[in-house]
Amino acid sequence: MKERLRPAPETPRLIRPLLSSRVEAGFPSPADDHVERSLDLNEELITHPAATFFLRAGGRSMQGAGIHDGDLLVVDRSIPGESGTVVVAVVDGEFTVKRLTRTTRGMILAAEHPDYPPIPIDSETDVSIWGVVTWVLHQP
Numbered sequence: 001m002k003e004r005l006r007p008a009p010e011t012p013r014l015i016r017p018l019l020s021s022r023v024e025a026g027f028p029s030p031a032d033d034h035v036e037r038s039l040d041l042n043e044e045l046i047t048h049p050a051a052t053f054f055l056r057a058g059g060r061s062m063q064g065a066g067i068h069d070g071d072l073l074v075v076d077r078s079i080p081g082e083s084g085t086v087v088v089a090v091v092d093g094e095f096t097v098k099r100l101t102r103t104t105r106g107m108i109l110a111a112e113h114p115d116y117p118p119i120p121i122d123s124e125t126d127v128s129i130w131g132v133v134t135w136v137l138h139q140p
Helices: 041-045
Strands: 015-019 035-040 052-056 072-076 086-091 094-103 106-110 127-137
Touching: 035 041, 086 106, 094 127
Parallel strands: none
Antiparallel strands: 015 035, 052 072, 072 127, 086 094, 086 127, 094 106
């Protein structure tokens, strides 16, 4: 029997300081020592709390999209999958993350790594779009 996935219960706010200046990735600049405002990652990353889930990515098929093995995906089930979006899909009963892409032959789930073939969405494949990836979190 399959277990139903449910959103996590309401979590307490986790507020941290957000500095008002950006950190330069090029040449260093003097730092401002003041806080612009407080930042709650739930407010920043989650638009639809009741429809949002977290999943861990596995494998290398989406490296070209910046999704690496072990990354944490923020997935919103209330957003419809459209061509060009990165989606979590259920293919023959298994979760996968791929880019939903319209081609001249129809829709496919495309990997972003050359070693992985696309998955056609047709009458022969049991596919359902489960949600849209809205954020990817990974360690540098």
